[in-house]
Amino acid sequence: MFFRLKPSAGQPLYLQLMEQIRHAIENGALQDGAQLPGIRTLAEELLVSPNTVAKAYSELEHAGVLELRHGSGAFVSVSRRARALTDRVRAAEKRVSNLIEELRAEGLRDEEICRLFEAGLVQQSEAVRK
Amino acid sequence: MTNAPVIETNGLGKSYGKTNAVRDLDLTVGPDRITAFLGLNGAGKSTTIRMLLGMVKPSGGSGAVLGKSIGDPAAGLDVRRQVAYVSEDKRLYAYMTVEQMIRFTSSFYLDWRADVVKTLLKQYDLPPGQKIRSLSKGMRTKVALLLAFARRPELLILDEPSEGLDPVGIEDLLQALVAQCAEGTTVFFSSHQIAEVERVADQVCILHHGRLVLDASVDDIRQSYRQIDIVFPSLPAELQVQFQLAGVENIRTRGHQMNVFASRNADAVVERARDLHASSIEVTPVGLRDIFLQKVKEN
Numbered sequence: 001m002f003f004r005l006k007p008s009a010g011q012p013l014y015l016q017l018m019e020q021i022r023h024a025i026e027n028g029a030l031q032d033g034a035q036l037p038g039i040r041t042l043a044e045e046l047l048v049s050p051n052t053v054a055k056a057y058s059e060l061e062h063a064g065v066l067e068l069r070h071g072s073g074a075f076v077s078v079s080r081r082a083r084a085l086t087d088r089v090r091a092a093e094k095r096v097s098n099l100i101e102e103l104r105a106e107g108l109r110d111e112e113i114c115r116l117f118e119a120g121l122v123q124q125s126e127a128v129r130k
Numbered sequence: 131m132t133n134a135p136v137i138e139t140n141g142l143g144k145s146y147g148k149t150n151a152v153r154d155l156d157l158t159v160g161p162d163r164i165t166a167f168l169g170l171n172g173a174g175k176s177t178t179i180r181m182l183l184g185m186v187k188p189s190g191g192s193g194a195v196l197g198k199s200i201g202d203p204a205a206g207l208d209v210r211r212q213v214a215y216v217s218e219d220k221r222l223y224a225y226m227t228v229e230q231m232i233r234f235t236s237s238f239y240l241d242w243r244a245d246v247v248k249t250l251l252k253q254y255d256l257p258p259g260q261k262i263r264s265l266s267k268g269m270r271t272k273v274a275l276l277l278a279f280a281r282r283p284e285l286l287i288l289d290e291p292s293e294g295l296d297p298v299g300i301e302d303l304l305q306a307l308v309a310q311c312a313e314g315t316t317v318f319f320s321s322h323q324i325a326e327v328e329r330v331a332d333q334v335c336i337l338h339h340g341r342l343v344l345d346a347s348v349d350d351i352r353q354s355y356r357q358i359d360i361v362f363p364s365l366p367a368e369l370q371v372q373f374q375l376a377g378v379e380n381i382r383t384r385g386h387q388m389n390v391f392a393s394r395n396a397d398a399v400v401e402r403a404r405d406l407h408a409s410s411i412e413v414t415p416v417g418l419r420d421i422f423l424q425k426v427k428e429n
Binding site: 007008009010011013014039040044047048049050051052 | 162329353355356
């Protein structure tokens with residue numbers, strides 16, 4: 001499994017790592033029962049503090065996505081609920097890519113599409129808050 | 131597990147004649163993490179480190195390393211056993227060979243790990259028979275790291291460890307720091323290279339003109355520090371005052387444009403801008419580099 005963390009992005013590295021592990025599980029790159037590298041190994045590979053990896057693993061364990069076995073490491077544990085979610089995410093991916101194709105056909109540039117998605121999400125979450 | 135600070139100073143200061151190298155420093159370094167000590171050359175980083183190690187006598191204030199007061203000569207020996215220090219000039223005996231240097235250093239420590247030495251000699255590709263004098267700066271740094279790591283110190287202090295290293299050397303160094311932290315050593319290192327700090331550190335302290343101008347967790351910086359660019363088609367009255375919100379560190383205006391630098395509360399800034407009928411609001415994360423420049427310029 002390959003992870004790429006961006007130190008310049010406005011998101012803590014442990015959250016970036018969590019998202020990438022989640023994404024890898026959703027798209028099937030990491031399957032149920034797969035073993036993740038040890039904290040030290042992954043920290044050395046990514047050149048990040050071991051605390052970053054430890055925090056990502058422990059939050060994912062809390063969320064029921066990983067199982068930490070003492071002395072042997074972290075394993076992917078995909079629950080039934082999560083598997084259903086995977087299917088939903090795959091279906092959504094298809095719909096999003098169709099919409100993107102449509103918008104491109106209408107002459108919108110990728111940055112504009114990206115900005116529209118972001119603005120739409122921000123409006124949604126604000127509406128929820130109010 | 132205890133969360134007692136590994137390094138703690140209260141009002142620590144050092145002046146040389148009329149020059150204040152370090153002023154009124156309150157520094158706290160937590161255990162089991164990597165803390166970076168950033169600052170320009172001459173900001174007072176080395177002086178601070180030397181005071182912590184008992185090599186320079188403070189002119190004021192107090193401090194403790196691993197719970198032992200830094201002025202206490204009886205405790206000094208204890209601390210020196212548990213703390214490994216890699217100095218800026220990597221002071222080693224130039225006339226010794228790598229092997230002699232290792233044997234010499236090992237004789238001072240009861241907990242010397244010969245297996246670690248063996249592994250690192252190979253990993254760092256160090257020539258045991260070569261004299262220290264004839265080694266490159268990168269190689270000398272590796273010898274100094276090897277000597278520090280062979281002891282499994284509780285605290286590892288490094289003064290500008292990446293100085294003079296090439297990109298590969300810096301990668302090796304950062305990897306070594308990460309590995310050491312994973313073994314439970316608290317790492318405190320000074321640097322003026324922002325890129326290397328940004329990745330590997332848990333906490334960042336910025337020293338400028340001998341004063342601490344920032345002490346923040348890197349997660350917190352990524353999560354909360356924001357730059358907000360706002361455009362007002364018609365300028366509201368008392369614009370600056372309107373944006374003096376909690377967390378706003380700096381405001382700059384140029385014509386119809388305004389730039390707000392916030393360490394938290396970016397949402398409140400955006401809301402205020404909307405209320406004042408801004409025509410464009412753009413929020414971008416702030417890198418450590420921008421924060422560093424900001425702090426250095428305003429102080």
